[in-house]
Amino acid sequence: MILDIARRMLVDHGYRGLSMDRIADATEYSKGTIYQHFTCKEDLVIALSIQTMAKREEFFKRAAQFQGRTRERIVAIGVAEDLFVRLYPHHFRSEQIVRMSSLSEKTSPTRNDALEAIERRCLATVAEIVGEAIAHGEVTLRDGMNAEDICFTLWCMTLGAHTLMASEIPLAKRGVRDASKALRFGTQYLLDGMGWQPAMHAFDIGATVARIREEIFPEETALAFGPRNGEKLTNGRRHPSMS
Amino acid sequence: MILDIARRMLVDHGYRGLSMDRIADATEYSKGTIYQHFTCKEDLVIALSIQTMAKREEFFKRAAQFQGRTRERIVAIGVAEDLFVRLYPHHFRSEQIVRMSSLSEKTSPTRNDALEAIERRCLATVAEIVGEAIAHGEVTLRDGMNAEDICFTLWCMTLGAHTLMASEIPLAKRGVRDASKALRFGTQYLLDGMGWQPAMHAFDIGATVARIREEIFPEETALAFGPRNGEKLTNGRRHPSMS
DNA sequence: GGCTATTTTAGACAGGTCGTCGAAAACTGA
DNA sequence: TCAGTTTTCGACGACCTGTCTAAAATAGCC
Secondary structure: OHHHHHHHHHHHHOOOOOOHHHHHHHHOOOHHHHHHHOOOHHHHHHHHHHHHHHHHHHHHHHHHOOOOOHHHHHHHHHHHHHHHHHHOOOHHHHHHHHHHHOOOOOOOHHHHHHHHHHHHHHHHHHHHHHHHHHHHOOOOOOOOOOHHHHHHHHHHHHHHHHHHHHOOOOHHHHOOOOHHHHHHHHHHHHHHHOOOOOOHHHOOHHHHHHHHHHHOOHHHHHHHHOOOOOOOOOOOOOOOOOO | OHHHHHHHHHHHHOOOOOOHHHHHHHHOOOHHHHHHHOOOHHHHHHHHHHHHHHHHHHHHHHHHOOOOOHHHHHHHHHHHHHHHHHHOOOHHHHHHHHHHHOOOOOOOHHHHHHHHHHHHHHHHHHHHHHHHHHHHOOOOOOOOOOHHHHHHHHHHHHHHHHHHHHOOOOHHHHOOOOHHHHHHHHHHHHHHHOOOOOOHHHOOHHHHHHHHHHHOOHHHHHHHHOOOOOOOOOOOOOOOOOO
């Protein structure tokens, strides 16, 4: 309950507007009580992060189970992350705060470890798909890169994209009309560049995304885009010229 | 002078250790004087960001002038960013603070605009290379992407990578031994994936990087890696099998 | 019910920070 | 020497985090 109120406060008034006094006020408890649950303000923010990261982990785990080729399952992870960001837009703010003042002396190690563990499991979920792809010969390691390095590049791309999208930089005014689309294709280019089979133009990504949304994230898709599954996927070609 | 002291304070003691009182103390001025130069604490941090961003702009402009094919010039931008991050490691911290509490009511619009302008010029520098590559036919736009979208994907990748590297996440323990290397190759994969000529294996990237460092950033390279230009570039193959 | 022990809660308090403001000091120019 | 102007100063109010003791609520037992 405390976390729910704190989250709303963070979303509405930013980090500066998040004060322990005001939380105490809003929860009808007093400060002493709040501080019995959280060692400090950052600890509370970490607790918020843990909640959303747990959701992300769930999304990733579900996405990884999509029935399809490894490349499609990577796309599924992308869909999961996209939905996650849409449904929990405040997460990045919390994450930024955590990143900024973590290592922070006072935060309870228990929570810190918990957060780290979830993050690690998220990464492992992706690494597993990469490993499988390597085993199946759908991608081949080159240049001294390993599976984790591959994950890292994907991670960089999505993290960077969402950081920029969540920031106040007016991307549209910088000529980037549809950042989500750019991210989607950028990821595909990256996968193509590492030679991950099947190549981008060899399958219908739009159809795959639609299937993932229907089969794995029906409710989340409805929540994020409205019940009519409104977003139009501009995917270049919808009918692949090669099968 | 104020900024120099503030920067050192930020680097040494983090954002929490950066206090206006302590700055006043260290500068031998008083708080009132400090506040005549900066409207608030964030304004001061923005001023720090402007200084480093100006340096980044200079680096980018110089990199863009590298004599070579467009793809090599993109590599030059990568080298510039790499050196920039190495020489001004605190920049990301400031940037994060700015991002977090920007839009912030009180920061002087002058500085905000100045920072935005520099950032825009950095992006434009890259966009220009992309435009030239398109004009030369070294890369072809597909999937409804434009030059800015291409820049965006590159931006995402580097931003994400440096955010992760600057964070306290122990990448090495996550299996990412050399994040810089992973970023370097990830970028190449991305360029390959968009079909940017010449492809990665068709030229000696290591040699290009060495040339860029020698010709464009000799002093900066010495500062960042020591006078012996110590970093070994693990570039898969050093002697290209195809010319 | 009555009574004690334990847990939970409350909110005053100390320490610290940001940002303001009127007064003091320094400087300028004749 | 002196009036006008600019710069500097540091005390002050408001706020926020985190602590700590006293009061309230609860549980356990007869």
